[in-house]
Amino acid sequence: MASIATATFADRLAEAVERKRSQLVVGLDPRLDLLPVELRGEAVLGRAEAANAYARFCCGIIDAVAPYVVAVKPQVAFFEALGGDGISALERVCHYGRAAGLLVIADGKRGDIGSTARAYAAAYLEPHDEHEALADALTVNTYLGGDSVEPFLQACRLYGAGIFCLVRTSNAGAGDVQELTLSDGRRVWQHVAALVGEWGADLIGERGLSSVGAVVGATVPRAVAEARKLLPRAVLLLRADVARAFTSGPASALVTASRSVIFAYRGSTEDWRGAAGAEAARLRSDVWSVSGW
Amino acid sequence: MASIATATFADRLAEAVERKRSQLVVGLDPRLDLLPVELRGEAVLGRAEAANAYARFCCGIIDAVAPYVVAVKPQVAFFEALGGDGISALERVCHYGRAAGLLVIADGKRGDIGSTARAYAAAYLEPHDEHEALADALTVNTYLGGDSVEPFLQACRLYGAGIFCLVRTSNAGAGDVQELTLSDGRRVWQHVAALVGEWGADLIGERGLSSVGAVVGATVPRAVAEARKLLPRAVLLLRADVARAFTSGPASALVTASRSVIFAYRGSTEDWRGAAGAEAARLRSDVWSVSGW
Numbered sequence: 001m002a003s004i005a006t007a008t009f010a011d012r013l014a015e016a017v018e019r020k021r022s023q024l025v026v027g028l029d030p031r032l033d034l035l036p037v038e039l040r041g042e043a044v045l046g047r048a049e050a051a052n053a054y055a056r057f058c059c060g061i062i063d064a065v066a067p068y069v070v071a072v073k074p075q076v077a078f079f080e081a082l083g084g085d086g087i088s089a090l091e092r093v094c095h096y097g098r099a100a101g102l103l104v105i106a107d108g109k110r111g112d113i114g115s116t117a118r119a120y121a122a123a124y125l126e127p128h129d130e131h132e133a134l135a136d137a138l139t140v141n142t143y144l145g146g147d148s149v150e151p152f153l154q155a156c157r158l159y160g161a162g163i164f165c166l167v168r169t170s171n172a173g174a175g176d177v178q179e180l181t182l183s184d185g186r187r188v189w190q191h192v193a194a195l196v197g198e199w200g201a202d203l204i205g206e207r208g209l210s211s212v213g214a215v216v217g218a219t220v221p222r223a224v225a226e227a228r229k230l231l232p233r234a235v236l237l238l239r240a241d242v243a244r245a246f247t248s249g250p251a252s253a254l255v256t257a258s259r260s261v262i263f264a265y266r267g268s269t270e271d272w273r274g275a276a277g278a279e280a281a282r283l284r285s286d287v288w289s290v291s292g293w
Numbered sequence: 294m295a296s297i298a299t300a301t302f303a304d305r306l307a308e309a310v311e312r313k314r315s316q317l318v319v320g321l322d323p324r325l326d327l328l329p330v331e332l333r334g335e336a337v338l339g340r341a342e343a344a345n346a347y348a349r350f351c352c353g354i355i356d357a358v359a360p361y362v363v364a365v366k367p368q369v370a371f372f373e374a375l376g377g378d379g380i381s382a383l384e385r386v387c388h389y390g391r392a393a394g395l396l397v398i399a400d401g402k403r404g405d406i407g408s409t410a411r412a413y414a415a416a417y418l419e420p421h422d423e424h425e426a427l428a429d430a431l432t433v434n435t436y437l438g439g440d441s442v443e444p445f446l447q448a449c450r451l452y453g454a455g456i457f458c459l460v461r462t463s464n465a466g467a468g469d470v471q472e473l474t475l476s477d478g479r480r481v482w483q484h485v486a487a488l489v490g491e492w493g494a495d496l497i498g499e500r501g502l503s504s505v506g507a508v509v510g511a512t513v514p515r516a517v518a519e520a521r522k523l524l525p526r527a528v529l530l531l532r533a534d535v536a537r538a539f540t541s542g543p544a545s546a547l548v549t550a551s552r553s554v555i556f557a558y559r560g561s562t563e564d565w566r567g568a569a570g571a572e573a574a575r576l577r578s579d580v581w582s583v584s585g586w
Contacts, residue, residue: 031408046422077405077412083384083427088377109405111434112370113464115324116400119370129339134376141404143436143459145466166436171406173438176488181476188473188481195469 008205009137009162010235010251013103015207016070017251022284023291025105025237026065026276027258028074028093030054034263036272051085054078058093061262062100064277068284071103071136073256094134104135105237109166111141111148118151125155125163137162139215139237142192143177149199153212156203162211164237165196167227170217189223193230200234209252210234218242218255228252241287250293257283301498302430302455303528303544306396308500309363310544315577316584318398318530319358319569320551321367321386323347327556329565344378347371351386354555355393357570361577364396364429366549387427397428398530402459404434404441411444418448418456430455432508432530435485436470442492446505449496455504457530458489460520463510482516486523493527502545503527511535511548521545534583543586550576 007015017023032043032050035057043053062072074097079090097104110120122128124138133155140152140163155161168178168189178189193214200212213235216227224242227234236245236253245253257280264279265272300308310316325336325343328350336346355365367390372383390397403413415421417431426448433445433456448454461471461482471482486507493505506528509520517535520527529538529546538546550573557572558565 029409075409075412077403077409077416080380081412081416083416084377084379084381086377087373087380091376107409109434110370110402112402113462113466116322116368116370119368119374123370123374123376141402141434141436143434143470144462144464145469145471147464147466149466169406169437171437171440173406173440173442176438177436177481177485178438180481180484183474183476183478185476188470191473192470 006160008160008203009156009211010203010209011205011207012136012160013070013162013235014205014209014249014251016103020068020070021288022068022070023246023250023254023287024069024280024284025071025073025254025256026061026069026261026280027107027256028058028061028072028262029258030057030078034259034266036265047082048085051079051082051089054082054086055089055092059096060273061276062093062097062102064273065261065280066100066102068277068280069102071105071254072097073105073107075258076106076108091134098132098136103137105137105139105164106135107139109139109141111144113144113148117148121151121155125152125161126159133159133161137164137213139164139166141166142195146195146199153199153203156211162213164213164215164235165192167193167196167214168216168220168223170219170239174217190226190230193227196234197231204233207249207251208233209249213237218245241290243290243292246291246293250291253291255283255287299453301453301496302449302504303496303502304498304500305429305453306363306455306528307498307502307542307544309396313361313363314581315361315363316539316543316547316580317362317573317577318364318366318547318549319354319362319554319573320400320549321351321354321365321555322551323350323371327552327559329558340375341378344372344375344382347375347379348382348385352389353566354569355386355390355395357566358554358573359393359395361570361573362395364398364547365390366398366400368551369399369401384427391425391429396430398430398432398457399428400432402432402434404437406437406441410441414444414448418445418454419452426452426454430457430506432457432459434459435488439488439492446492446496449504455506457506457508457528458485458492460486460489460507461509461513461516463512463532467510483519483523486520489527490524497526500542500544501526502542506530511538534580536583536585539584539586543584546584548576548580
């Protein structure tokens with residue numbers, strides 16, 4: 001298995017996408033008020049119990065969706081809201097996901113400078129003592145510029161980690177900063193996309209994709225096509241399936257779905273695990289067929 | 294003490310600055326390799342022991358500097374690098390700081406959208422069960438725009454919390470995004486500053502300052518003067534003392550010092566607590582006299 005350990009994140013991802021014929025990533029966004037009733041009762045007793053319920057829920061979802069997805073994407077904030085107990089639960093979930101053969105993308109949107117950025121890289125992307133890294137990849141905010149990203153790039157080089165840089169998000173407020181027009185006519189996010197391409201240029205694996213990817217809000221289809229053009233080597237992390245995102249190969253885009261999968265039981269007569277598995281299976285086929293591979 | 298609970302963050306800060314005649318904030322950036330030898334021996338045994346050493350170190354620093362500072366600013370990343378144990382240590386440190394009568398500014402540079410942003414606000418700025426909020430204020434990254442900031446503003450309104458938005462940082466890479474020139478001739482960071490002013494407009498307390506502050510890298514003195522002009526009501530969080538930052542009142546800027554205080558023992562013959570206290574006392578006087586109040 002030595003080759004796995006030294007393979008780039010992008011190569012590991014591409015291998016998994018082709019083997020499983022899936023570009024689907026399930027977001028693990030546990031929320032107390034949406035947990036199945038069998039877990040909710042325990043969860044209201046206190047933070048430690050809620051954290052335990054989150055871990056049990058997410059591990060159950062991992063079991064259910066594992067055949068259909070290439071990665072899970074735990075949303076750090078929901079665990080962080082439960083303090084130290086929550087982060088311990090996140091650790092359990094990440095280890096469980098990796099043990100299930102899935103890639104783990106920690107959705108933390110971290111970004112800071114100098115030794116602080118190094119600490120975030122260590123927290124998420126680097127092995128410690130005898131333990132493997134918490135995650136395979138981390139989402140990163142680049143408002144602080146290139147030197148703030150360097151410690152994460154270092155983890156990509158040394159440990160085969162990956163990052164997904166925020167480029168153009170899909171929320172209403174994205175226009176406030178990302179869509180501002182620069183003096184050269186480009187948008188801020190287009191400039192950020194170009195930077196992301198530069199940062200990832202020396203991290204391109206054997207399959208032609210870089211371990212430095214980009215988060216692009218696919219509710220803006222024009223932005224996806226432009227991002228694809230600006231970042232031909234990047235893996236795009238999308239929130240909906242857009243055919244033209246996949247033109248750089250089957251693993252050149254990933255589609256995330258969170259609540260529609262993990263809380264699928266709420267609109268179903270099935271058990272929560274079964275409902276999540278069925279919805280993941282359906283989405284995986286949809287996305288694969290849209291991707292054209 | 295009912296008035297304390299409902300006072301705005303900015304009013305609580307202004308009261309503390311004037312009472313203590315200090316604008317100094319000590320950053321709590323614990324690092325294994327820089328810990329005093331009496332704590333380092335324990336810390337190398339494992340993560341739980343390292344987290345315990347971080348907590349003991351930071352609580353010792355709080356005891357030493359409390360008379361001279363208005364706030365402590367724990368850097369979340371260093372705790373996060375120790376996983377769940379680290380975050381439990383952060384909780385101990387934050388509670389200890391507040392019990393010592395200090396304001397606590399969690400330096401997390403968080404930013405996300407929708408329910409995720411709400412989870413970060415809950416994690417840092419909102420009380421839960423019978424527990425007070427972890428921190429009085431949080432540093433926030435605004436690349437995702439206004440709706441990503443709204444949950445934090447809500448915590449400011451409901452719970453008297455504060456935020457410090459990243460505007461212009463002092464690192465070399467800050468130019469990559471923040472210094473880009475917009476089509477109207479302004480820099481990206483100047484536009485962000487204007488947004489921060491808008492977001493904070495309805496959170497101005499009785500002392501005339503807003504609970505929505507700004508992080509400005511004071512290694513760029515021009516930027517500090519411009520930020521002061523763009524944000525007359527904001528509390529500026531600086532990394533060095535710049536006289537013209539204080540023109541909106543004694544509490545209109547805070548100066549942070551981290552390693553120079555907490556690791557002052559390394560260039561001293563004093564005990565680590567004594568060295569930190571002496572350095573904090575010295576800096577507090579320097580800053581107060583520069584501020585001109």
